Amino acid sequence: MSASQETKKVIGVIPARFGSQRLPGKPLLPIKGKPLIQHTWENARKAKNLSALIIATDDERIKKAAEEFGALVVMTPEECPTGSDRIAWVSKHTPLFHDAEIIVNIQGDEPDINPAVIEDCVDALIEHPDASLATAVVKIHSREEAESLSVVKCVRDAHGYALYFSRALIPHSKNGCYCPDTDYFKHIGIYAYKKPFLDLYPYLPKTPLQLSEDLEQLRVLETGHKIITILTEHDSLGIDTEQDLRRKVERTT
Template sequence: MKAAVVIPARYESTRLPGKPLLNDTGKPLIEHVYEKASMSKLASNVIVATDDQRIFDAVVKFGGLAVMTEAAHETGTSRVAEAARELDADIIVNLQGDEPEIDPENLDLLIEMQNTHRPFASTLACKFPDNASQGPGSPDDPAAVKAILGDAIAENIFQARYFTRHICPWPRQGSGQIASPSNYYLHVGLYAFSKASLMTFASAPSAPLERAERLEQLRILEMGERMTVGIIDSAAPGIDTPEDYRLFVARERKGAARQ
C-alpha cells in the first residue's frame, strides 16, 4: 500500500489573497503545510498541486515537489485528482493548503482507515467544545460544517450519514437553543480516497444536495457510496482570514521563542 498527500493550492482567495505565499513567519504558509504533511509516517510522497507559477516556484525553492494543474478546476478535490493521475500511489490524501498546524497523526489515521475499511472515501470529525454554544465556531455557525454519524464500524470510526451547514439534529425542545455543543460533530475537511475512487469522484457531476449546501463531500453520499468518519480530539485551526493568519504567526513566534 502506497499513500501520497496532495496539497491543492491556489493564489486567489476572496478573504486572503496570496494566502499560500504569506511569509510573516519567515517561510511561506504552503511550506508550513508541506512540512507537517512530510511528517506523516504512512505517506511516501507529498506534492503541491497548483495553477500558479509563483506557488510552484516557492515550493521548488524550499525543496518540495509541485505540479502545475489546469486553472479551471471548481474544487480542490478536482485539482488533486489531476495531480494524482500519474502518481504511483494506492491512497491519496487531500490536505488543504491552509492547514499549517495539521497533526500528521491525523493524516496517518485517514490512510489507515482507507486501507483497512476500504470505503469510497474517509474523513474526520471532532466534537464541538462545550464552550462553543453560539456564534462563530459553534454548531449554529453555517461555516462550521456538521457531520451526522451513522453506524459504528470500529472504535471511533463511523459511517457518514450526512453533512450539513445547519444545526442537525434540531434542538426542538429548546426552541433551537443548543444545550450541549459536544453532542454535535464538527467536520474536519481532510479526505483520503483510493486512487480509483478519487478519479470516479472527480469525473462525476455535482449533485443537488452538494449544490444546495455547497459541500462537495455530499456528492459521495448522493452517488450511493460509503464514507467513513474517524473521530479525533480536536481540529487544527485553518487559515481563512487575515486574523486567522495573524494568530497563527503569533503561535509560531511563541513556539520558536520556547526553543
C-alpha cells in the same frame, strides 16, 4: 502498522490556489518567516505512511516558493473547480500516481495539520473496504462554534460512517436550539481517497445538496458512496480570513 498497510502506496497532495476570494495569495502569506503552505507541508511530511508528498497548483508564484523550500510541485490547469478535481487531474496525468492505491487531500490552508490525523485517515480507509474515502472530525466544545456557519458539522452513524455534513447546526434538536448535552462534531478538511474512486470523482454530476450547502463531500454521499470518519483530538485551524491569520500569527510568535 500491519504488513498489508506497509505495502500500500499512499501519496499526499496539497492543492494550492493563489486566487482565494477572501484572502488573496493565501498560500504565500508569511507566518513566522515562512509561507503558510510551507507550515502545512512540513507537518504533513511527518506522516509515516505517506510514500510521497506533492503540492498541486496552477500558479507559478506558488510553484517557485514551494520548490525553494524543497517541495515536489505539479502544475495543474486553472479550470479545476475544486481541490478534489485538481487532485484527480494530478492523479490521472502524473506517472508517480499510476500505481498509487490511496491519495490524501491535505488542505493547504491548515498549517497546524497533525500528521497523526493523516495516518489515521489512511488506516481507516484500509480497514473499511466498503468506504470510498476517509475523513476526520473533532468534537465541538462551544456553542459559538457549533452554531457558526463557517464551521462544517458532521453527523455519523454508530460505526463512524458519515450520514451528512452541513454548515447548519446538526444534529438539530426538535426545539431548534443548541443543546449542551448533544455531541456536535466539526469536520476537518482532509480526505483520503481510494484511487479508483478519485479517478471517478470528476465524472460524478454535481448534486442538489452539494450545491445548496456548497460542500463537495455531499456529492460523494448523494451518489451512494460511503465516507468513513475518524474521531480525533487534533483540531486544525483553517486560515480563511485576516482574523484567522492574525490568530495563527499570535499563537506562533
